[in-house]
Amino acid sequence: MAFQLPSLPYDFSALEPVIDTQTMQIHHGKHHGAYVTNLNNAIAGKAALEAKSLEALISDLSAVPEDIRVAVRNNGGGNANHSMFWQIMAPKGKGGGGEPTGDLAAAIKSTFGSFADFKTRFGEAATKRFGSGWAWLVLKDGKLVIGSTANQDNPLMGEAVCGLGGKPILGLDVWEHAYYLKYQNRRPEYITNWWEIVNWTKVAEIYQSSK
Numbered sequence: 001m002a003f004q005l006p007s008l009p010y011d012f013s014a015l016e017p018v019i020d021t022q023t024m025q026i027h028h029g030k031h032h033g034a035y036v037t038n039l040n041n042a043i044a045g046k047a048a049l050e051a052k053s054l055e056a057l058i059s060d061l062s063a064v065p066e067d068i069r070v071a072v073r074n075n076g077g078g079n080a081n082h083s084m085f086w087q088i089m090a091p092k093g094k095g096g097g098g099e100p101t102g103d104l105a106a107a108i109k110s111t112f113g114s115f116a117d118f119k120t121r122f123g124e125a126a127t128k129r130f131g132s133g134w135a136w137l138v139l140k141d142g143k144l145v146i147g148s149t150a151n152q153d154n155p156l157m158g159e160a161v162c163g164l165g166g167k168p169i170l171g172l173d174v175w176e177h178a179y180y181l182k183y184q185n186r187r188p189e190y191i192t193n194w195w196e197i198v199n200w201t202k203v204a205e206i207y208q209s210s211k
């Protein structure tokens with residue numbers, strides 16, 4: 001069974017004005033779509049790889065033959081990263097924005113001091129990632145950790161592969177394709193505005209299932 005491009009859980013225009021409609025159309029249909037197509041092409045005919053879940057596939061890149069390992073890393077990571085990204089956003093004021101509650105809020109406070117401090121540190125990770133990549137909040141050995149990865153690397157690939165290990169709880173795409181049409185070179189403004197569309201209910205679900 002080939003991997004499929006998942007539908008967005010909202011309209012292309014739903015994240016306006018934080019993320020514009022055209023960016024969402026191109027980002028989902030063209031960029032994410034290409035990662036799915038290229039991943040399927042890379043593993044086509046390799047039954048052992050085709051039988052794996054996406055998470056299992058990228059969690060053990062050493063099991064992928066060398067000649068397609070880079071393709072699986074880039075396109076499997078791209079598929080996993082974007083599939084999560086769409087889920088953890090929601091329209092501003094309609095599921096998006098605000099603050100986490102419950103266990104996740106308590107863990108953020110005990111780890112980073114306050115929600116404001118957490119946002120500052122996550123924003124720094126996202127701002128300082130040079131070139132293309134992702135900022136992450138991960139659960140590693142039962143603790144929350146902020147970090148970033150290059151390109152389409154995902155923390156499930158492991159620290160030895162991509163410099164950050166753990167289960168991703170929250171991820172922010174800082175590739176220029178995620179923001180350039182609206183924000184041009186103003187990545188910090190995109191990051192600041194992005195908090196208004198984070199779906200903390202979904203993030204808390206991911207946190208609970210990752211514990």
Ligand code: MN
Pocket residue numbers: 027031082173175177178
């Ligand atoms: Mn992207």
